[in-house]
Amino acid sequence: MWEKQMAQDNSRDQPKAAMAQSASAESGHAGGIIRGPKDFWTGVIYVLFGGLAFWIARDYGFGSASRMGPGYFPSVLGALLVLIGVISLVRSFIVPAEPLGAFAIKGGFLIILATVLFGLLVNRAGLIIALLALVLVSAAASEKFRFDWKATLGLIVLIAFCALVFVKGLGVPMPLIGTWFGE
Amino acid sequence: MDIISNLWLGLQTAASATNLLYCLLGVFLGTAIGVLPGLGPVATIAMLLPVTFGLPPISALIMLAGIYYGAQYGGSTTAILVNLPGESSSVVTALDGYQMARQGQAGKALATAAIGSFFAGTVCTLLIALFSPPLAEVALSFGPAEYFSLMVLGLVASIVLAHGSLLHALGMIIFGLILGLVGTDVNSGVARYSFGLPELADGINFVVVAMGVFGLGEIIGNLEHEASRTVMLKKVTGLMPAKEDWMRIIGPILRGTALGAVLGILPGGGAMLASFSAYALEKKVAKPAVPFGKGAIEGVAAPEAANNAGAQTSFIPMLTLGIPSNPVMALMIGAMIIQGIQPGPSVMTEQPALFWGLIASMWIGNLMLLVLNLPLIGLWVKMISVPYHLLYPAIIVFCAIGVFSLSNTEMDVYFMAGFGLLGYIFRKIDAEPAPMLLGFILGPMMEEFLRRALLLSKGSPMVLVTRPISATMLALALLALIAVLTPALQKKREQAFHEEE
Numbered sequence: 019m020w021e022k023q024m025a026q027d028n029s030r031d032q033p034k035a036a037m038a039q040s041a042s043a044e045s046g047h048a049g050g051i052i053r054g055p056k057d058f059w060t061g062v063i064y065v066l067f068g069g070l071a072f073w074i075a076r077d078y079g080f081g082s083a084s085r086m087g088p089g090y091f092p093s094v095l096g097a098l099l100v101l102i103g104v105i106s107l108v109r110s111f112i113v114p115a116e117p118l119g120a121f122a123i124k125g126g127f128l129i130i131l132a133t134v135l136f137g138l139l140v141n142r143a144g145l146i147i148a149l150l151a152l153v154l155v156s157a158a159a160s161e162k163f164r165f166d167w168k169a170t171l172g173l174i175v176l177i178a179f180c181a182l183v184f185v186k187g188l189g190v191p192m193p194l195i196g197t198w199f200g201e
Numbered sequence: 202m203d204i205i206s207n208l209w210l211g212l213q214t215a216a217s218a219t220n221l222l223y224c225l226l227g228v229f230l231g232t233a234i235g236v237l238p239g240l241g242p243v244a245t246i247a248m249l250l251p252v253t254f255g256l257p258p259i260s261a262l263i264m265l266a267g268i269y270y271g272a273q274y275g276g277s278t279t280a281i282l283v284n285l286p287g288e289s290s291s292v293v294t295a296l297d298g299y300q301m302a303r304q305g306q307a308g309k310a311l312a313t314a315a316i317g318s319f320f321a322g323t324v325c326t327l328l329i330a331l332f333s334p335p336l337a338e339v340a341l342s343f344g345p346a347e348y349f350s351l352m353v354l355g356l357v358a359s360i361v362l363a364h365g366s367l368l369h370a371l372g373m374i375i376f377g378l379i380l381g382l383v384g385t386d387v388n389s390g391v392a393r394y395s396f397g398l399p400e401l402a403d404g405i406n407f408v409v410v411a412m413g414v415f416g417l418g419e420i421i422g423n424l425e426h427e428a429s430r431t432v433m434l435k436k437v438t439g440l441m442p443a444k445e446d447w448m449r450i451i452g453p454i455l456r457g458t459a460l461g462a463v464l465g466i467l468p469g470g471g472a473m474l475a476s477f478s479a480y481a482l483e484k485k486v487a488k489p490a491v492p493f494g495k496g497a498i499e500g501v502a503a504p505e506a507a508n509n510a511g512a513q514t515s516f517i518p519m520l521t522l523g524i525p526s527n528p529v530m531a532l533m534i535g536a537m538i539i540q541g542i543q544p545g546p547s548v549m550t551e552q553p554a555l556f557w558g559l560i561a562s563m564w565i566g567n568l569m570l571l572v573l574n575l576p577l578i579g580l581w582v583k584m585i586s587v588p589y590h591l592l593y594p595a596i597i598v599f600c601a602i603g604v605f606s607l608s609n610t611e612m613d614v615y616f617m618a619g620f621g622l623l624g625y626i627f628r629k630i631d632a633e634p635a636p637m638l639l640g641f642i643l644g645p646m647m648e649e650f651l652r653r654a655l656l657l658s659k660g661s662p663m664v665l666v667t668r669p670i671s672a673t674m675l676a677l678a679l680l681a682l683i684a685v686l687t688p689a690l691q692k693k694r695e696q697a698f699h700e701e702e
Contacts, residue, residue, distance in 0.1 A: 056630045057366075063626075064372050071379045071394070078391055084660030088386040088393055091648040095379050102372040109368070118629055125424035126625055129417060129597065130618045136601045137614030152601060153594045159424055160590035169591065176595055180602060188255065190606040 054115035061106030068099025125159040132156035144196030145185065149177050208330055211557030215565055220263050223256065224562050227264035228569045231271020236279050236581045237592060239423050242272040243528045243638075247411040248596075250536060251603045258540040259555045263562040265536055266516075269529055270563075273512055274318060274570050277505055278581050281310045291508065293480045297493065297500030309442055310501050311578060313450055315571050316442070317506035321458040322567030325513035328462055329520070329560050333549065337521040340546035345653035346664050350674040352647050355524055357678040358467050359636055361685045369632045377637035380405065381644025388652065400612040407535045409604055410641055411528065413617040414634045416600045418624020420593045446498055453483050453503035461510030466517055467526065479507035513563060520556065521546055524643070528635050531642040 052058045071092055081087025132155035139148035153173055157163040184190045214220065234245045246268055253261035273291075280291040281298035294314065301310040343351070360370040383394040384404025395401035442450065460482060461475035483503040484493055491497050515526045516533075523544035525531035537544045542552065549556045574581070604617045627634050658664035666672045 060369055060372065060630045060632050063630075064376070067376060067379070074394060078386075078393060079389065082660060083655050083662065084658075086388075086648075086652045086655060088389045088391040091651070092379060092382050092393060095375050095382075099372060099375045099379065102368060102375065106368055106372065120425070121629065122421055122425040122625075126421045126622065129421050129424070130622055132594075132597060133417065133601055133618040133621065134615060137605075137611040137618070140605060140611060140614075149598060152598060156594045156597050157590070160593070162588070162590040172591060172595075176598060180598065184602050184606070188252070188606070190602065191609050192602070192605065 052110055054110040054113050055118045056115055057106045057110035057113065059118070061103045061108075061110060064099050064103025064106060066103075068096045068101075068103055070096075072096030072100065128159035129156055132159075139196070140192055142196045142198050144199070145181060145192045145194050146177055147196070149180060203334070204330055207334075207553070207557050208561060210554060211330075211559075211561030214259060214554045214558030215263065215562035220260055220558065220562065221565070223260045223264040224267045224566050225569055225573075227267025228271040228566050228573065231268035231273075232275040232278075232570070232574060232577075232581065233271075233584060235272030235275025236584050237275075237587070237596075238279050238283065238585070238589070239419055240272075240596070241276065241415065241419075242269055243411055243532065243635075244415040244419065245272040246529060246532045247408050247415065248599050248603055250408055250532065251606045253536065254539065254606075258537070258542055259558050261536060261540055262533070262555070262559050263566075265533060266559060266563055267566045267569075269533075270318075270322070270509065270512060270566055270570060273509065274315070274574060275581070277314045277318075277508075278311060278574070278578075279585055281314065281501070282307060282582065283585055291476070291504075293476045293504040294501055294508075296480070297495075297497045300494070300496035301498065301501065304496050306496065306498075308578075309446065309498065312442055312575060313446070313498055313501045314505040315574055317450065317454045317457065317502045318509035319567050319571040320454050321461060321506040321510035322513055322570075323564060324458050325462050325465070325510045326560060326564040326567070328514060329517055329563070330557075333517060333521050333556075333560075336517065337546040337549045340522050343522075343546075343670070344668070345650040345657065346668050346671045347674070349647060349650040349654055350665055350671040350678075351522065352524060352643050352650070354674045354678040354681075355518070355526065356636075356639065356643065357681050359526075359639055361681050366631065367685065369630075370636045373627075373632050373634065373637040374640040377640025377642075378644040378647065380410070380637070381641040382648065384645075387645075387649065398612070400610055404645075405616060406604075406607050406613060407531065407638070407641060408607055409613050409616045410620050411532060411638060412600045412604055413620025414624030414627070414638070415528075416596065417617065417621025418628055418634070420596065421621065421625040422628045423589065423593070442498070449498055450502035452486075453479075453499045454506040456482060456486070457503035457506030458510045461507030462514045464507075465511030465514035465526075475511035476504035476508040479503040509567075516560075516563070519544065520548065520559075523548075525639060528638040531638050534642060 073096075075089040075092035075096060078089030078092065079087035080089045080093060083090075132152045135155060136148045136152040139151055150173070153176070157165075157169070163169070181194055185192055185194060215224065230249060231242075231245060234240055234248065235242065246265060249268055250265070253264050256264065276291040277294050277298070280295035281302050284295050284299035298310045298314065301307065356374050360367055360374065381404070383401055385392050385395075385402050392402050457475075457479040460479050464475040464478065467474075480500060480503060483499050487493070487497075487499055491499055493500050512529075515530055518524050518526045519530040519533055523534065523546070525534050534544045537548075542548060542555070600617065601614055604613045605611065607613055624634055627637075654664055655662065664671075665675060
């Protein structure tokens with residue numbers, strides 16, 4: 019991660035190195051007129067988020083400088099973020115940089131899904147089932163995870179630990195058995 | 202001498218049986234989780250934060266501080282033993298530390314790291330005790346204009362000191378500032394950006410953001426390349442440095458401490474910049490015969506002293522001004538607010554036992570690290586050896602339960618999932634998430650101070666430049682921005698972060 023960032027920064031100062039990099043960038047999947055895909059997507063995120071913040075803040079009452087309304091600060095910040103996003107977009111067409119690299123789509127999806135499942139299940143099905151779902155779904159994200167006796171034992175110990183420490187010990191109000199199975 | 206009576210009061214507070222116990226627990230848990238690769242201090246503290254909610258404020262803060270330096274030390278242990286720095290400030294330690302471990306000197310490297318850290322911790326605890334009171338006194342005279350300008354200076358400095366692209370650091374700060382505004386506006390009562398969700402009326406909890414971005418985001422990132430790692434050795438022997446080793450590490454430790462203490466006060470990646478600069482400095486001043494990168498003990502001593510010094514002195518702006526200089530301090534401020542303490546210069550006068558107790562506990566915590574960690578090294582090696590694919594589901598479990606317990610609502614768990622995805626995307630596009638967390642914490646404060654300043658000045662923004670202290674800080678911020686944009690300094694900045702090659 020370090021080297022990548024340094025490479026990106028260096029490319030701004032040293033046109034020669036930058037040229038060498040642009041060749042590798044274009045041989046990657048990020049060819050075409052977008053020369054710095056990282057700058058490009060960062061710019062897109064900034065413009066969208068800043069624009070949305072600005073758009074919504076119109077309803078909040080801008081006020082005046084002496085009496086800042088609830089919309090004053092968000093509007094200014096939203097506009098600033100859009101500006102930075104635009105600069106980043108412009109830069110992405112001018113300054114070449116390395117491609118984004120592959121996304122861990124499967125891993126990312128399963129991790130997020132596991133977390134959401136926990137949220138959905140913890141009150142309804144109870145902590146035990148929610149933890150089972152969380153661990154099994156998130157573990158599927160790894161290519162190395164094997165569901166052997168060691169993992170099973172670990173899972174049982176983990177659930178018992180959580181039930182004892184968090185529910186019994188620290189008193190976090192999570193039902194062990196949820197509302198789906200009766201009170 | 203005020204300072205002695207103050208420290209005495211602090212020692213009495215910190216040395217009570219319960220507080221000693223929480224300090225020990227914090228240091229132990231911090232190290233245990235900090236040694237796990239891929240878990241830095243921010244994620245560690247965020248994960249353990251809910252555990253401290255039920256404690257009295259002083260015990261909670263002592264435990265959190267213990268977790269912080271425990272996690273730092275744990276990161277160094279992992280860096281030395283497996284060449285996998287758990288956090289960015291121990292990247293440099295891995296350079297020579299891992300080489301020492303390969304040459305069978307793991308014990309010596311670990312001991313050097315511990316001794317360097319302890320020395321730096323001791324010196325910097327004294328520095329905090331010396332400099333906090335006068336600084337807090339100055340801060341008491343600050344009006345809203347000064348506070349606003351100070352925060353601007355802090356945020357600008359964190360851009361300058363962050364590694365990577367300046368533009369993106371700036372963008373991430375503003376991104377964080379906007380996120381921080383979610384929730385009910387204190388003045389008008391308008392619920393901003395809440396999309397009609399009652400859970401958003403009080404804003405997004407910073408723990409949710411930190412755990413999502415630094416916890417889940419990191420895990421997804423790690424799953425991209427599931428490298429198997431091998432622990433260098435099962436048994437670490439030969440802990441004590443020999444006499445000639447002592448001679449070699451004294452200089453680096455002293456220089457590292459001095460450098461780290463100064464850099465730690467600055468906002469941004471204080472501890473990280475400290476360790477990088479300390480390593481660079483040693484390379485400059487050392488004799489040519491010192492084999493840097495090939496297992497030089499100097500290359501472990503200096504950055505370890507520096508990063509611990511930086512970690513300690515970063516408490517100074519947090520304790521005296523209530524302003525976080527890095528994400529860890531942002532979490533500490535959040536913890537204080539949850540405990541019902543408004544961080545700022547008045548903490549010292551209104552809660553002297555808490556203030557001085559926390560400072561004294563830092564020294565005690567460092568001492569515990571020194572005494573505990575070397576004998577427990579076998580346990581840490583075992584923890585490191587747990588394969589990542591068995592580890593990360595457990596980490597997610599603790600994150601999920603921790604976030605749920607914040608306000609006992611499943612909505613927070615969903616938000617954490619969302620921030621996890623966002624954190625991963627930020628990682629992919631090289632947008633550093635640390636400035637975002639700073640902005641997130643400072644956002645509402647900045648708005649409030651600016652609002653008050655402009656209310657007092659009847660809308661004239663000139664108030665920010667006509668008051669001398671405020672003007673000085675804005676001028677400094679401007680200077681820092683100009684300086685970092687000049688080509689010569691930009692190169693220096695890159696070099697400072699480029700030492701590992």
